[in-house]
Amino acid sequence: AQSVTQLDSQVPVFEEAPVELRCNYSSSVSVYLFWYVQYPNQGLQLLLKYLSGSTLVKGINGFEAEFNKSQTSFHLRKPSVHISDTAEYFCAVKAYSGGGADGLTFGKGTHLIIQP
């Protein structure tokens, strides 16, 4: 089984400052990794995903994440945040099984709070 740990439940950041949201995972097999964002009263939307290849993955809204296999991490970063980035961010993992679409295992989320 896989598990995901998001180390911070809440991260306050000033507008235009950089931010890093941390994610560590546990799995005995190779995995796919994802970051989803949830705006208030909405469902989750995909920000970016790592399937294979380059360990630096770029997503929407200026976010990027780096897969580090040795540290089993997939931290999310943005060089300059905006008020509109205020949301809940979820890291998720799925075991590589050669195909299929089994459900993702999600972390508990990190609430990103942008302060003016």
Next chain:
Amino acid sequence: DAGVIQSPRHEVTEMGQEVTLRCKPISGHDYLFWYRQTMMRGLELLIYFNNNVPIDDSGMPEDRFSAKMPNASFSTLKIQPSEPRDSAVYFCASSLVVAGGPGELFFGEGSRLTVL
């Protein structure tokens, strides 16, 4: 496409009553997932379907919970009888398997259930 459509958006009911949540996935998607979101436990996968067939229901908490997918465009999650601890936001998501790894999950806006 209108995206994944869930109804009702909000449901308030009394303990012991039957609750039925509904989901219309994105047309053409062959996977459908039901998730539950609470503050304490985060996002939990309850059950998922592939081509209308339930594949894994190990996340369904009790026999009080049941899910069906009678056709490719409709699924229900039923709780009978409901209990206060079932209060949560229930999300439906659909996806399409793509080459190279799991497809993106597209989430509905959720059904917020309150059981008094």
